[in-house]
Amino acid sequence: MAHKPRSEMIAETRAKLVAAARQAFGTVGYAAASMDDFTAEAGLTRGALYHHFGGKEGLLKAVVAEIDAEMSQRLNGISASHASPWQGFVAECVAYIEMALEPEIQRVMLLDGPAVLGDPSTWPNQTGCINSLTTNLKRLLQDGIIVDTDPEAMARLISGASLYASLWIANADDPQATSKKAVGAFKLLLDGLLADGRKSS
Amino acid sequence: MAHKPRSEMIAETRAKLVAAARQAFGTVGYAAASMDDFTAEAGLTRGALYHHFGGKEGLLKAVVAEIDAEMSQRLNGISASHASPWQGFVAECVAYIEMALEPEIQRVMLLDGPAVLGDPSTWPNQTGCINSLTTNLKRLLQDGIIVDTDPEAMARLISGASLYASLWIANADDPQATSKKAVGAFKLLLDGLLADGRKSS
DNA sequence: GATAGTGACATACGTGGCGTATGTCAATTA
DNA sequence: TAATTGACATACGCCACGTATGTCACTATC
DSSP states (O other): OOOOOHHHHHHHHHHHHHHHHHHHHHHTOTTTOOHHHHHHHTTOOHHHHHHHHSSHHHHHHHHHHHHHHHHHHHHHHHHHTSSSHHHHHHHHHHHHHHHTTSHHHIIIIIIIHHHHHOOGGGSTTOOHHHHHHHHHHHHHHHTTOBOSOOHHHHHHHHHHHHHHHHHHHHTSSSHHHHHHHHHHHHHHHHHTTBOTTOOOO | OOOOOHHHHHHHHHHHHHHHHHHHHHHHOTTTOOHHHHHHHTTOOHHHHHHHHSSHHHHHHHHHHHHHHHHHHHHHHHHHTSSSHHHHHHHHHHHHHHHTTSHHHIIIIIIIHHHHHOOGGGSTTOOHHHHHHHHHHHHHHHTTOBOSOOHHHHHHHHHHHHHHHHHHHHTSSSHHHHHHHHHHHHHHHHHTTBOTTOOOO
């Protein structure tokens, strides 16, 4: 029986490592995840990890990049599936909050990621989610739908508001009620960006 | 020569530990701070630390509480020193951003704190800063200055936006320019909360 | 005011996790 | 087929944490 080409084996190894690490980081957290444990779970040892990713931090970067790419993709799909640009934008923002309710995203992207890798805006992929928000804002601005502002700056503010809202909701006693309050306030905040005369659209 | 009473010695010990830990956490970060090192710097050993704070996490909690109390106090002073409630509120929010530019606050309160202790809204002191923002919003709402919204929810959104903005500014290539962009967008966002007919006040 | 008791610390020890240095074996290349 | 590369495993040392234990001063009670 013919073996797979080497490059394929390598990609498989890397994928297995990322998958195992993602599972571990997403559940027990970065600090508590033992490299010996989750590499063994992938049928490998720490040797492979150091060879491919240079260390624990390198693996976290890879996991972050993977999750971030998935988030971007999901967000793009959501904003594209709405009729008006403004509705698409609002939907995307709300989806952003909802995604951050997922434990894995919360643990890896909101808590451990920034603590270990530093400010998200310095991450290599430039946080695709921010990019997505930014381009959306640019279009809304060009169309005169929202007030004049720096798109990237506004995207970051919105992103920050969303993420903290998610943390709040996820840890609240009554997530349902809290979610309603947060999303309500959030929509109001976005509404304030509409150019004069367009409110409550 | 008469010795100090015991309770005073204890308070002193605790204060020394908190101060040393605050220095270490604020500079090298929580994970990289060696308990042996910074307890020694305080003229003590890990024994004292475990006795008073139960462990490394306990000390971080104490440090967080101390910094949070200081931040609250500073914010209260700022919002009180402005004529109109709205101006005071805006000034407090901007100050919130500026405070988060300080490396110690950033490292401890924004990065390590959430990663180690979990969501800030679950912290015992309930994050005095959020409380401060919330009460301010309540007053503005009662006076009819801003649109109808849940004060706490809005306070958390604003807080999140501020904190991420700070991370962005602090890590930007050109902090000056970035700060202008961020604060500009931020004021615009707050402006959207004003009740109809009150804009650009 | 002697004695038992409590509590604030220091010391000693074991364990686990990380990083590095080294080894091995298969796959490519000539 | 011989040489080389590189993917991965193994082995070692170190550092840091948590716990268990010890000591000594202070306090309280009679």
